[in-house]
Amino acid sequence: MSAAFRDAFLSALVSLGLFGPIVGLQTVPAPGGLALRMRPVLVGVLVALVFFGRLLFLAFWQMRRAGGAKTFQPLLSAIEKAVPLRQTGRFVAPLLLLLALIWPFVVGRYYLDLGILVLTYVMLGWGLNVVVGLAGLLDLGYVAFYAVGAYSYALLAQFTGLGFWACLPISGLLAALWGITLGFPVLRLRGDYLAIVTLAFGEIIRIVLLNWVSLTGGPNGISGIPRPTLFGLSFSGDGPGTFAGFFHLEPSPIHRIVFLYYVILGLALLTNLVAIRLRRMPLGRAWEALREDEIASRSLGINITITKLTAFAVGACFGGFAGAFFATRQGFISPESFTFMESATVLAIVVLGGLGSQLGVALAAIVMIGGSELFREFADYRMLVFGLALVVMMAVRPRGLVATRRPSISLGAARAISAEMVAQGRG
Amino acid sequence: MNAPLLELSNVSTFYGAVQALRNVNLAVYEGEIVALIGANGAGKSTLLMTVCGNPHPRHGSVFYAGEEITGLPTYRIMRRGIAQAPEGRRIFPRMTVRENLLIGAQAGDPEAAEGQLPYVLELFPRLAERLDQRGGTLSGGEQQMLAIARALMAGPRLLLLDEPSLGLAPLVTRQIFTAIRALNQERGLTVLLVEQNAYQALRLAHRAYVLVNGMITMQGPAAELLGRPEIRAAYLEGGM
Ligand SMILES: Nc1ncnc2c1ncn2[C@@H]1O[C@H](COP(=O)(O)OP(=O)(O)O)[C@@H](O)[C@H]1O
Ligand SMILES: [Mg+2]
Numbered sequence: 001m002s003a004a005f006r007d008a009f010l011s012a013l014v015s016l017g018l019f020g021p022i023v024g025l026q027t028v029p030a031p032g033g034l035a036l037r038m039r040p041v042l043v044g045v046l047v048a049l050v051f052f053g054r055l056l057f058l059a060f061w062q063m064r065r066a067g068g069a070k071t072f073q074p075l076l077s078a079i080e081k082a083v084p085l086r087q088t089g090r091f092v093a094p095l096l097l098l099l100a101l102i103w104p105f106v107v108g109r110y111y112l113d114l115g116i117l118v119l120t121y122v123m124l125g126w127g128l129n130v131v132v133g134l135a136g137l138l139d140l141g142y143v144a145f146y147a148v149g150a151y152s153y154a155l156l157a158q159f160t161g162l163g164f165w166a167c168l169p170i171s172g173l174l175a176a177l178w179g180i181t182l183g184f185p186v187l188r189l190r191g192d193y194l195a196i197v198t199l200a201f202g203e204i205i206r207i208v209l210l211n212w213v214s215l216t217g218g219p220n221g222i223s224g225i226p227r228p229t230l231f232g233l234s235f236s237g238d239g240p241g242t243f244a245g246f247f248h249l250e251p252s253p254i255h256r257i258v259f260l261y262y263v264i265l266g267l268a269l270l271t272n273l274v275a276i277r278l279r280r281m282p283l284g285r286a287w288e289a290l291r292e293d294e295i296a297s298r299s300l301g302i303n304i305t306i307t308k309l310t311a312f313a314v315g316a317c318f319g320g321f322a323g324a325f326f327a328t329r330q331g332f333i334s335p336e337s338f339t340f341m342e343s344a345t346v347l348a349i350v351v352l353g354g355l356g357s358q359l360g361v362a363l364a365a366i367v368m369i370g371g372s373e374l375f376r377e378f379a380d381y382r383m384l385v386f387g388l389a390l391v392v393m394m395a396v397r398p399r400g401l402v403a404t405r406r407p408s409i410s411l412g413a414a415r416a417i418s419a420e421m422v423a424q425g426r427g
Numbered sequence: 428m429n430a431p432l433l434e435l436s437n438v439s440t441f442y443g444a445v446q447a448l449r450n451v452n453l454a455v456y457e458g459e460i461v462a463l464i465g466a467n468g469a470g471k472s473t474l475l476m477t478v479c480g481n482p483h484p485r486h487g488s489v490f491y492a493g494e495e496i497t498g499l500p501t502y503r504i505m506r507r508g509i510a511q512a513p514e515g516r517r518i519f520p521r522m523t524v525r526e527n528l529l530i531g532a533q534a535g536d537p538e539a540a541e542g543q544l545p546y547v548l549e550l551f552p553r554l555a556e557r558l559d560q561r562g563g564t565l566s567g568g569e570q571q572m573l574a575i576a577r578a579l580m581a582g583p584r585l586l587l588l589d590e591p592s593l594g595l596a597p598l599v600t601r602q603i604f605t606a607i608r609a610l611n612q613e614r615g616l617t618v619l620l621v622e623q624n625a626y627q628a629l630r631l632a633h634r635a636y637v638l639v640n641g642m643i644t645m646q647g648p649a650a651e652l653l654g655r656p657e658i659r660a661a662y663l664e665g666g667m
Binding site: 282285286288289292293295296297298299300301302303304 | 479481500501502505506510511513517518519520521522526529530531533577578581
């Protein structure tokens, strides 16, 4: 017990050292300059909080070690029984798809916009899942490809006058090219080192966009980005060349929103389809083999270079599509939309979804993006709640929301692979 | 005799400044089982990995089927008909047995791989019962069988085995060695076998090499090496 007190005392001492100057001294405007004000009471309260907090934490830790940990287990399995994710998984996916298809007809403008936002992140999540979930390459700079796609479309439209549908594949290709460009220097890196380099890459792209004012407009961004058309029918105004005119409808801005919704739904489903198909092909198997064991993959004749580069390229390509969509939806882009926070959010979606699970990624995107939008009123606390949710999630379900991985090839009844086995080190 | 299937000529391999192989000369002829024995850290795994081009030798040459393969990228070497079951098995734990096998087939041509699956399952019936089980949930012996089966999926001419008996019960080791002998006799598969279990390896092999500190110190017919007193003293005492 005295050890615990000593530990808590030390923690309090450290916090005193930190809070003393940071919190204890406050500069206040005073006649003729600034004056220093002391806040000893506040410092005292904070240090006391740290002291007792540390004690509580240590006590809790002791309890856990003394067998308290087991009390969690029945609770968890009870939840598991009540919500049998594994069995319901088969029904959840088609239900979600159905809901996604009819969504625009059952909700209003606000939820339609929210749906578009969520679907954008679902698509980004599925794209990043190829890189992180399947190939096991930790990419912290995914936003770079999102930005490349967005700026590709904006600039192509500005300089060539091409429409959205012509630019979309080009944007994807350009993003894929950047994926390969990033892939080459990091071929030999794994894990932490790879994460650092990809992080830097994301920042480089953003800073170039910010500073290359003559091309990108720098911090002012690019505006007036053309909206997408439906086989040449535009969604603005009235008349023979417009959607409303062609179908003899009352012109309404909601048409364009509904159209955008279906565009992103289509793009997201395309991403999903391609990812699922690739996974059953030799290339997808090579990705997974690479994730599991690079040396073994090499000794089986897998071309590691090609395998890694294709993973980066495919992931980046989908990021580019999503970026082009983002640009056409907003009509305006600036480097501010492509900060590290975006990469972190998408990565969190993939990790929360259970690395490699398509359904998990979709659910995680709904929870994270939808959830944080709904709690917009508590804007100040959003990040706090978000961070807490992540920590709790990782403590309770360390392998993500949907942590079962169905074998990608199987005959007859495939046995689902449960997260618990992996967690217990039997993986 | 005709030209060897695999030949190492004056091969030296380094890890940075550390020399792991010193002027190694070694030949494996078609249809042979050749054992490579040596103590821990002698460079046995390095020799097998050097054949696969990971790492490449700094000096000397490696020939396979009459052609030089020194310096080729690993995946090209493995696609010429060499397969390895690496040390420590290294199966893919989160993938099923079937997926593990299919990845092994990737290096070979797809049609040959189709025919290979029933064959390896016949060789290791225990894998057939566990096709949809995850690799990581197999027992040690089953994992070793999977590692060998996976290597066989590409339909190789030359199989490199790195300590297949590592950490296995004697009974399981015997099963695996029986399978290796069957592969050699029925399929004419050429095998280069690395073992610390020298007694078993020498009984299985036709010829053998002894590696000490990266140098080949002895070679000859396995039965003859088995009889030599210095071999008995260094590798066999108590190792029956
Ligand atoms: N990746 C590596 N990097 C540096 N040194 C290595 C590496 N692999 C093996 N070695 C060294 O090379 C020598 C031979 O190792 P190895 O081929 O694994 O021996 P064996 O398989 O006979 O036990 C040892 O001294 C080992 O420390
Ligand atoms: Mg070894």
